[in-house]
Amino acid sequence: MEIGEPEREIEVWPLEEPVPEEMPVEAPEPVRIPA
Amino acid sequence: MTGAKEEMSPRDILSEPLVGWRAWHVVYENSLPVLVSWSLNTAWPARRKLEAACEQHGPRPHRDHDCGIHAFKSRDDALAYAGCLPYEGLSFVRAMEGRACAAVGRVSLWGRVVAHRGGYRAQFAYPYELFLIDGDQGIARDLARRYAVEVSAEPGRLAA
Numbered sequence: 001m002e003i004g005e006p007e008r009e010i011e012v013w014p015l016e017e018p019v020p021e022e023m024p025v026e027a028p029e030p031v032r033i034p035a
Numbered sequence: 036m037t038g039a040k041e042e043m044s045p046r047d048i049l050s051e052p053l054v055g056w057r058a059w060h061v062v063y064e065n066s067l068p069v070l071v072s073w074s075l076n077t078a079w080p081a082r083r084k085l086e087a088a089c090e091q092h093g094p095r096p097h098r099d100h101d102c103g104i105h106a107f108k109s110r111d112d113a114l115a116y117a118g119c120l121p122y123e124g125l126s127f128v129r130a131m132e133g134r135a136c137a138a139v140g141r142v143s144l145w146g147r148v149v150a151h152r153g154g155y156r157a158q159f160a161y162p163y164e165l166f167l168i169d170g171d172q173g174i175a176r177d178l179a180r181r182y183a184v185e186v187s188a189e190p191g192r193l194a195a
Contacts, residue, residue, distance in 0.1 A: 001074075001105040001116060003154030006098050010148045012049045012157075018143040019084050019161045020183030 052143040054163060055106025055155050058117035059140075061167070061174060062133045068177045070138065070162060073117060081181045084159045086146075095147040096156040103149060103156030106142050110193065112153060113139050117168070136170030138178070138186075139193065166193050 059070040059079070070079040079085050087094045089102030096103025107113045117139055146158025165186045167175055175188040 004152030006149050006151050008150050009098055010047050012145040012148050014050055014052050014145055018052050020082050
């Protein structure tokens with residue numbers, strides 16, 4: 001990627017990282033055992 | 036204060052992520068969509084930040100190198116990089132196995148960042164908003180669910 005000449009260095013440290021939380025683990029469907 | 040921070044001006048430290056523009060391939064692996072960098076074949080993790088990795092400098096991009104996660108400052112540069120014409124005749128020149136479509140969108144950038152005239156090189160990145168160029172609603176839905184970001188299957192919205 002051609003982005004030109006470097007101009008400055010920046011430290012970017014957000015209080016909260018812009019990443020969505022991990023998906024919750026879904027419980028498996030209960031298995032019905034025939035009587 | 037001591038060390039490197041002493042040399043920085045207040046403008047050099049930010050608490051909000053920067054936002055740039057990128058292009059990706061959308062590839063299906065094991066029935067799940069994956070964002071892949073346009074030219075380096077890097078698979079972007081879902082719901083985890085992507086961290087740069089340079090053999091010489093580690094994750095923090097060095098001013099005098101090409102390392103770090105790249106992004107353009109402008110949408111049009113990202114579109115041009117992806118080999119398409121903005122707003123009309125969108126057609127991509129690249130093709131790869133398992134590729135479903137292309138995506139252009141905004142990306143959050145943070146950590147150590149080297150700002151260039153036309154873009155950024157960052158230590159960390161995560162997609163912020165995606166526009167599919169040649170995809171459909173199903174791919175948009177799959178991507179949105181996996182990466183938890185807004186995804187549009189209407190490339191015309193890029194012009195908005």
